[in-house]
Amino acid sequence: MQAITRRLGHQSLRPTASISSIKSIYPLSDHYYGGDHPRYGSTLASHKGMGHLVRKGTGGRSSVSGIIATVFGATGFLGRYLVQQLAKMGSQVLVPFRGSEDNPRHLKLMGDLGQIVPMKYDPRDENSIKAVMAKANVVINLIGREYETRNFSFEEVNHFMAEQLAVIAKEHGGIMRFIQVSCLGSSLSSPSRFLRAKAAGEEAVLKELPEATVMKPAVMIGTEDRIMNRWAHFAKKYSFLPLIGGGSTKIQPVYVVDVASAIVAALKDDGSSMGNVYELGGPEIYTVHELAELMYETIREWPRYVNIPLPIAKAIAMPREVLLKKVPFPLPNPDIFNLDQINAFATDTVVSENGQLE
Numbered sequence: 001m002q003a004i005t006r007r008l009g010h011q012s013l014r015p016t017a018s019i020s021s022i023k024s025i026y027p028l029s030d031h032y033y034g035g036d037h038p039r040y041g042s043t044l045a046s047h048k049g050m051g052h053l054v055r056k057g058t059g060g061r062s063s064v065s066g067i068i069a070t071v072f073g074a075t076g077f078l079g080r081y082l083v084q085q086l087a088k089m090g091s092q093v094l095v096p097f098r099g100s101e102d103n104p105r106h107l108k109l110m111g112d113l114g115q116i117v118p119m120k121y122d123p124r125d126e127n128s129i130k131a132v133m134a135k136a137n138v139v140i141n142l143i144g145r146e147y148e149t150r151n152f153s154f155e156e157v158n159h160f161m162a163e164q165l166a167v168i169a170k171e172h173g174g175i176m177r178f179i180q181v182s183c184l185g186s187s188l189s190s191p192s193r194f195l196r197a198k199a200a201g202e203e204a205v206l207k208e209l210p211e212a213t214v215m216k217p218a219v220m221i222g223t224e225d226r227i228m229n230r231w232a233h234f235a236k237k238y239s240f241l242p243l244i245g246g247g248s249t250k251i252q253p254v255y256v257v258d259v260a261s262a263i264v265a266a267l268k269d270d271g272s273s274m275g276n277v278y279e280l281g282g283p284e285i286y287t288v289h290e291l292a293e294l295m296y297e298t299i300r301e302w303p304r305y306v307n308i309p310l311p312i313a314k315a316i317a318m319p320r321e322v323l324l325k326k327v328p329f330p331l332p333n334p335d336i337f338n339l340d341q342i343n344a345f346a347t348d349t350v351v352s353e354n355g356q357l358e
């Protein structure tokens with residue numbers, strides 16, 4: 001996997017749409033510590049009434065960057081790299097988590113003592129969201145899920161939760177930067193419900209907070225990714241890999257660390273990323289088949305594929321979708337045959353050539 005991540009290094013970061021005229025409601029502070037240290041200095045604007053951000057030190061884990069970020073979805077794949085980068089520059093990171101206390105444990109070690117603060121919350125309880133946001137000046141939303149469960153629909157996780165966070169951040173009054181992580185290919189007209197929900201989430205966030213920044217990464221690659229690892233496990237277990245629709249769909253995988261860097265870069269800029277939507281793709285476009293070849297090369301197995309036509313792949317994936325809400329017990333999470341992912345992968349998903357629209 002190392003070889004792959006190296007080959008996929010360096011994202012291309014293209015702003016695609018400025019949703020509204022970027023009128024910052026937050027006056028930029030002309031007094032910020034670290035302005036002469038471009039490597040670590042954050043240019044985060046202070047909100048009216050909040051006073052200046054306190055920045056101390058030369059940078060690094062034991063400094064104070066002035067950023068106090070609540071990172072929703074920090075317990076996931078991208079979260080671990082983002083928290084690491086935020087902690088490395090001396091930011092305090094509030095980590096809302098649900099479930100077991102063990103979920104955010106790996107993140108605690110990334111920052112100086114007391115800098116990573118796991119906080120139990122319930123995404124359906126407004127007060128608990130307010131509590132985890134209370135001390136923050138930055139909110140980053142990484143919450144997302146590419147399959148439905150009995151408890152949570154695509155819309156609730158990818159749209160309504162994002163909207164709720166934006167509403168609460170607006171009410172809070174002291175949130176200087178809000179970053180919403182969506183997905184490349186999200187569109188209200190997508191055949192995939194997940195991508196439609198993601199697009200609705202972006203729209204809702206920008207409606208509440210026009211100065212929010214939206215990041216739309218392509219499929220992310222890295223040690224814990226859910227594409228190459230999944231394929232590798234399948235190929236090792238069954239000695240073949242199903243290639244849905246012949247694997248000719250084009251994708252532009254991006255290295256997860258680059259996505260985390262793009263988010264941190266947006267936080268550290270002079271406010272120019274506020275109100276913008278960025279598509280984040282890797283340096284190369286691959287067909288699904290080419291990427292699978294790379295996976296086989298990495299696991300040192302002889303490539304063996306079984307071509308599954310699209311309608312058959314959908315037929316294999318369908319029973320889970322039909323039964324999900326009908327049976328009184330949880331069904332296994334979908335793996336390669338995820339109906340929504342099959343729909344999403346039916347069309348090419350690459351970074352658009354558009355520059356900034358406004």
Ligand SMILES: NC(=O)c1ccc[n+]([C@@H]2O[C@H](COP(=O)([O-])OP(=O)(O)OC[C@H]3O[C@@H](n4cnc5c(N)ncnc54)[C@H](OP(=O)(O)O)[C@@H]3O)[C@@H](O)[C@H]2O)c1
Binds near residue numbers: 141152157181218219
């Ligand atoms: N992975 C990719 O290839 C990829 C590509 C493009 C865009 N994205 C987007 O980038 C973001 C981060 O991706 P990722 O790969 O880091 O995702 P991930 O590993 O699946 O992590 C998702 C995070 O969202 C949280 N979450 C999921 N369902 C939730 C719910 N019902 N209530 C509260 N929290 C919930 C998870 O919390 P728990 O740990 O408690 O479940 C976890 O912290 C997501 O929005 C994703 O859609 C991902």
